[in-house]
Amino acid sequence: MHHFNYRDGSLFAEDVDLRQIAAEVGTPVYVYSSATIERHYRLFAAAVKANAPAGTAHVFYALKANGNLGVLKTLAALGAGVDTVSEGEVRKALAAGFPPEKIVFSGVGKSESELRFAVGAGIYQVNIETEGELDLLSRVAASLGKRQEAVFRVNPDIGAGGHAKITTGSSENKFGVSFEEVGRLYARAANMEGVRIMGLALHIGSQIRETDSFEAAYVKMATLVGTLRAEGHRVERLDLGGGLGIPYEIPQDFNNRDFDYGPDLIEAYAAMVGRVTKGLDVELGFEPGRLIVGNAGILLTRVLYLNPRPTKQFLVVDAAMNDLMRPAMYEAYHEIWPVSEPAADASRIAYDVVGPVCESGDTFTTGRVLPEQKPDDLIAFMTAGAYGASMASTYNQRLLVPEVLVKGGQFAVTRPRQSYEELLGTDRAPPWLA
Ligand code: LLP
Numbered sequence: 001m002h003h004f005n006y007r008d009g010s011l012f013a014e015d016v017d018l019r020q021i022a023a024e025v026g027t028p029v030y031v032y033s034s035a036t037i038e039r040h041y042r043l044f045a046a047a048v049k050a051n052a053p054a055g056t057a058h059v060f061y062a063l064k065a066n067g068n069l070g071v072l073k074t075l076a077a078l079g080a081g082v083d084t085v086s087e088g089e090v091r092k093a094l095a096a097g098f099p100p101e102k103i104v105f106s107g108v109g110k111s112e113s114e115l116r117f118a119v120g121a122g123i124y125q126v127n128i129e130t131e132g133e134l135d136l137l138s139r140v141a142a143s144l145g146k147r148q149e150a151v152f153r154v155n156p157d158i159g160a161g162g163h164a165k166i167t168t169g170s171s172e173n174k175f176g177v178s179f180e181e182v183g184r185l186y187a188r189a190a191n192m193e194g195v196r197i198m199g200l201a202l203h204i205g206s207q208i209r210e211t212d213s214f215e216a217a218y219v220k221m222a223t224l225v226g227t228l229r230a231e232g233h234r235v236e237r238l239d240l241g242g243g244l245g246i247p248y249e250i251p252q253d254f255n256n257r258d259f260d261y262g263p264d265l266i267e268a269y270a271a272m273v274g275r276v277t278k279g280l281d282v283e284l285g286f287e288p289g290r291l292i293v294g295n296a297g298i299l300l301t302r303v304l305y306l307n308p309r310p311t312k313q314f315l316v317v318d319a320a321m322n323d324l325m326r327p328a329m330y331e332a333y334h335e336i337w338p339v340s341e342p343a344a345d346a347s348r349i350a351y352d353v354v355g356p357v358c359e360s361g362d363t364f365t366t367g368r369v370l371p372e373q374k375p376d377d378l379i380a381f382m383t384a385g386a387y388g389a390s391m392a393s394t395y396n397q398r399l400l401v402p403e404v405l406v407k408g409g410q411f412a413v414t415r416p417r418q419s420y421e422e423l424l425g426t427d428r429a430p431p432w433l434a
Pocket of ligand 1: 062065083106107166168203205206242244287288290291326330386387
């Protein structure tokens with residue numbers, strides 16, 4: 001479920017009319033619903049906690065999905081932990097108020113300075129992905145007089161996901177150490193002064209809408225826990241990654257928004273985890289990103305022009321691929337809702353919805369049947385809360401889009417639109433051309 005609904009003929013985010021946000025902040029603009037973020041976090045956390053022994057399931061929100069300060073503070077206030085993949089993300093998590101002991105640091109290519117910063121900050125866990133990183137982490141932590149708790153990210157050779165570019169768990173993918181190597185690395189790490197290996201991690205992919213592939217990978221991990229323990233290693237933690245998918249397709253009946261966002265899948269996933277890890281005696285970690293914020297955000301954009309052609313009708317909007325990259329990059333589908341509630345008998349037209357960027361790839365959708373649009377109309381790309389603003393760029397020297405957080409009847413700009421001074425001001429001319 002989410003909190004974007006029609007009221008009095010207009011689309012609202014909770015109790016705020018999107019027309020008001022467009023008028024005050026301008027378009028394009030990302031709008032997030034606090035209530036949806038809270039609902040999804042609570043649903044997920046309650047489900048995984050109900051299926052694990054008390055106090056042993058921990059949720060680390062994957063910050064890469066949406067790093068907006070307002071979103072992060074909302075989640076920190078709910079008691080969430082956070083999964084990070086760069087020094088910038090660790091810094092952002094700290095700035096948002098996540099305590100260091102709730103921060104996990106993942107990622108295939110952490111640099112020495114990034115590890116130094118994270119270890120120095122006192123974070124909970126580093127997810128190690130290569131032998132080289134193990135050596136470096138131990139050296140860095142020892143030089144700081146610390147022993148960093150860490151786990152090995154294992155590549156289970158089971159990949160899944162909504163698109164090849166977001167599948168990570170196959171042995172063809174760059175992520176993690178192989179099953180065969182873990183025992184040897186564990187044994188090596190036992191003699192290192194800067195690390196304490198606490199267990200294992202995995203993450204098989206993203207936008208996964210069934211539980212079978214998770215189950216297959218988790219069963220393999222549970223077996224590996226047994227093997228490692230038999231070899232005398234300590235395995236106290238199992239970080240099961242993120243990846244649970246969300247519905248992007250919403251029924252196209254503009255006058256009936258009464259659908260739900262599949263708590264069934266969350267329940268089925270949590271029950272499966274409970275079954276597979278029963279009696280394993282480990283602390284569980286989860287790293288959901290999209291599931292928490294995906295349906296909690298929209299990208300609000302304005303129609304600039306119609307461009308009728310003999311064979312099609314282009315709808316040119318003021319948002320572009322640099323603002324919401326998912327359709328261009330993964331052929332991702334986003335529902336499009338007009339902000340003015342269409343009459344039941346409104347005429348419908350098939351549109352190619354495109355942005356202003358100078359590439360044909362700057363196409364959000366082709367042949368989408370929508371209520372007839374005209375210049376200045378507002379439309380919303382739905383389900384844009386995850387990997388929307390966080391993947392935006394300034395391609396074509398376009399300003400980064402502002403972000404707004406709604407809570408009930410209030411809204412706040414939690415990231416103002418970038419200014420042209422900010423966009424252009426960081427460039428430097430070389431001395432020979434100055
Ligand atoms: N943990 C790790 C180690 C990850 O690499 C990821 C996502 C997550 C957790 C969170 O996964 P989620 O629960 O959000 O599926 N830009 C793509 C998605 C890339 C996901 C990358 N890793 C998209 O827009 O679909």
